[in-house]
Amino acid sequence: MNPLHAETAGVRLYPLIRPLAFALDAETAHRATVAALRLMPVRRPPDFPANLKTRVAGIDFDTPVGLAAGFDKNAEVPAQMLSLGFGFVEVGTLTPQPQSGNPRPRLFRLKEDRAVINRLGFNNAGQLVAFERLTECSRVHRVIGVNVGANKDSRDWVGDYVRGVQAMAPVARYLTINISSPNTPGLRGLQDAGALEELLAAVQQAGVGKPIFLKVAPDLAEHDPERIVRAAIDHGVDAIIVSNTTVSRPPLKSRFASETGGLSGAPLKPLALDALRRFRRASGGEIPLIGVGGIASADDAWERIRAGASLVQLYSAMVYEGSGIARRIALGLADRLKRDGFANIADAVGSE
Template identity: 45%
Template structure:
């Protein structure tokens, strides 16, 4: 129904206008008390997909990637679709409008998106107000944190710490975003030496805040897919050595290899189907580099249960989707959950945790 009715109508609109319209509908649905509960009853994942990671329970390994619900306006609706967890943000300490429009583009022939949004968000104060007003959710809510555009890299750690101090009591995990290509200079923070210092500062802040918030969320780091192999190895090593709790692989890419759309020349980060194989290969490499000791969240081009299955086998404990939702619609989450359950049953596997990293060992 989405592909035949809703998508043609949405795709007549500017990509960002369609995004805001969809969020508005989901925000309205989130405010109808009975709807999320009814939807969850329909989309409830198979118990074989449940696992515990970071000491948190995940009913499904399928999560919502950051960037779709930056300001957490539709958390109950997204949770009701069958997601095992949700990542909101990127949030910066101060509100900022992001880059000039147009800044979001569909590449129809490639089933991809290019965005140069630039961390447009309402800031930590607004995000805290929304998350603190939510009733308990069936899925963990992670917060992706970044620096403001006008904060120089030498002062970037201060922005990440401000996000932690402001949001630790409402975040189930923090994701350090140093890999977006749309904030000038941000990717330089992935360099191993500086990255380790930043991670340790964030970890220290979560420990310091524990007395005040009575919780210490895990801290993950999101890396770009465009690092040179030696730099990727060094950054993964820095994440591991600094004591971060997990990796997210990967963010959007600046590569334009193999694209067909006339919009391929737009500047910004590319996401969607062109990243499927590349992100899976990077997950496999990160799993090998860490010896499987650090949970990995795989993201990039997950359109089918087979795509999800491959990333889990490559070493991902959890997965995230974004671009595929634009092309496949909200029913994607249920199809991924059902398809994964079928693949596990086909192979005689009783729990999804049994297949993590089997192709990387």
């Protein structure tokens, strides 16, 4: 069976399985999904058209469609997600010490809005556990990135990020500094001018020898993109991920609309797209951008690429569309490249 033209059995079954998953609370369903994926045989990732291959920050990607951090917090199933058609997988967010996160319930599906609200709070088993699992993934010759954060009760958040990139560099193709989660009080303050300069200087001085990505929030003031871009370039950051979840609330239909936390999924799309365009204008293509937020189709991904994203990531859309979404989007992008006369995905970046 040709992997480019056939869905896996799990993908075909998803419309039947989803009502059962949705009968569970969101976090229980997520844990059950990860547990099921751990039992799945790890197969060779599918082959994709050559026009999707791209190079960003010195890394070769088979497709520009990746899995965002948050799904595989503890690096339990990166190889399985790659075999489902993701061009790269970002695990985490991982903190130096294990932490339980915020009290439950803390994850909500907004079905009517095709959205998710989470206030998980960097719940994870710690970097040591993930390091051991990723060491076992060393045979997987695909891109696995590691997203690092600070422990909530740490007295030295900058030190936590430095320790994180140093600890995880041996098992990561790239490292993401996540300072944009709204669920650790005060964390987004690291995006402020002085704090950001101090953090990026410390990470740069650590000299871990792997590409460093910076993940930012969509809820930024007018001139923040210019300031963040300049700080990133000055301190050797290799790419900026735009964006994380939002604390804003567009009109929503779900009964969970008033829950606190970060909103992702379809309602985030216009805000994340606007943020990407602002960062593209600020950077002028001088630093690669990765588009995240509300991407659920090949058209969404294509719009983000043409707006300036060299890569895209998704997570929430998988809740509603199933695990075959990465493959469908990648093949859709290949079709759009041919339709619009681009030889390679890199040629389409910023072409709108």
